[in-house]
Amino acid sequence: MQRASTTFQTMSTPFPIDLLSPIFKDIRSYDDLAHVSLTCKPANVEAERFLYREWPPVTAYDDPENFAEVMERHANFVASVMNNERRAAQVKSYMPPCLKPNDAEHWELVQEVLPRLTNLKSLRLNHISREIEFNILEGVKAQLETFHLTWTLATHQLEEILYPFLSEQKKLRRLYIQGHLKTPLPADACPELEYLSGSASAINAILPGRTKIKYLVWPAYETDKARRTPNFVETNAAVIKQLEWLSFGRAESNLRDDLLLFLPKLFSLKTLVLRHLGSDDVSVCCFRLILSGG
Numbered sequence: 248m249q250r251a252s253t254t255f256q257t258m259s260t261p262f263p264i265d266l267l268s269p270i271f272k273d274i275r276s277y278d279d280l281a282h283v284s285l286t287c288k289p290a291n292v293e294a295e296r297f298l299y300r301e302w303p304p305v306t307a308y309d310d311p312e313n314f315a316e317v318m319e320r321h322a323n324f325v326a327s328v329m330n331n332e333r334r335a336a337q338v339k340s341y342m343p344p345c346l347k348p349n350d351a352e353h354w355e356l357v358q359e360v361l362p363r364l365t366n367l368k369s370l371r372l373n374h375i376s377r378e379i380e381f382n383i384l385e386g387v388k389a390q391l392e393t394f395h396l397t398w399t400l401a402t403h404q405l406e407e408i409l410y411p412f413l414s415e416q417k418k419l420r421r422l423y424i425q426g427h428l429k430t431p432l433p434a435d436a437c438p439e440l441e442y443l444s445g446s447a448s449a450i451n452a453i454l455p456g457r458t459k460i461k462y463l464v465w466p467a468y469e470t471d472k473a474r475r476t477p478n479f480v481e482t483n484a485a486v487i488k489q490l491e492w493l494s495f496g497r498a499e500s501n502l503r504d505d506l507l508l509f510l511p512k513l514f515s516l517k518t519l520v521l522r523h524l525g526s527d528d529v530s531v532c533c534f535r536l537i538l539s540g541g
Contacts, residue, residue: 271297292333299328301340301369317344318353325360335363342371354383362386371395384412391419398426406430413437428452444494454483462492465509480508487512494520 271283271294283294298304302324321344328335341364343357357372367389374397385408394416398405405426413419414436422437424445432453440457443450444464454460480487490513495506506521513519 267293268296295334296337299334299337302338303342303344314344318350321353322356325356328360328363332363335360336366338364338367340369341367342369342373345373358383358385362388365389367391369393373397382408384408387412391416393421394419395423396426398424410436422453424449424453431455451479454486456486458486458489460486461490461515463487463490464494480512484512488514491515492518492520 267290274283274297281294281298283290302321328338341361344353361367361370361384365388368391370387370389370391370393372383372395394413396409406428409424409426409428410432413422414433416437418439419437420439421442422440422444426446427448428446428451429448430452434456437453437457438459440453440460442462443453443457443460445453445466447466450463450466454463487509493509493513493516495509
């Protein structure tokens with residue numbers, strides 16, 4: 248996108264606007280940057296590159312003590328983007344507030360603004376529930392690099408909404424899905440996927456056949472065992488042997504046997520993160536990993 252001007256008018260001498268970009272970048276206060284953007288049109292264009300680059304801004308994360316203000320600020324952001332194509336094009340990262348299922352008006356704002364964010368690279372949607380009667384992802388045109396979805400209630404609608412969207416995401420590299428998936432993701436979806444995290448059923452549905460995945464966060468919950476496909480490790484051996492980074496374990500510590508199934512397949516592993524396993528389990532697993540040549 249061509250900038251409106253290459254100079255910034257000071258007292259009497261034109262000043263190259265490019266020299267102001269590092270200054271704008273280092274202004275940590277969202278309100279201060281907004282004030283700077285009002286000084287003149289060239290400064291406005293340049294400052295808005297940082298004002299609208301991500302939502303929420305780094306200085307305006309959700310405040311649970313002031314939920315009404317958070318909702319108001321989000322509504323103002325949506326209104327600003329909807330009324331200005333240039334601003335919409337600046338948005339690279341979007342995480343709407345953690346809305347409740349009955350906040351239908353705000354969820355409608357999210358659905359309304361998403362198709363306008365055509366240059367979006369990162370999208371995070373939390374606490375989507377089946378009480379929302381519309382497809383929150385319908386009309387999204389952006390080619391994402393990172394997508395994070397938390398779907399709080401088990402429902403058959405998740406595949407119906409999620410799979411058509413993911414099938415269009417040809418540049419997606421990082422994916423987190425917390426929700427119950429019953430059917431496999433189509434093989435041609437997300438061809439560039441490198442990082443996968445989420446619930447056991449989501450990993451069951453997404454991991455098979457995607458040998459470009461190098462980073463896996465395995466949700467090693469005892470309660471998820473029943474949701475895993477039989478012979479999970481053998482079925483996904485071709486993918487597991489390509490992993491360079493594996494994070495294993497989150498809850499119970501009695502999971503050593505599960506991890507030992509992984510170890511002989513980890514031919515390319517460079518980093519192993521063991522979470523909430525006992526010291527004896529860690530020692531045995533590391534010894535087994537050495538023996539397996541990892």
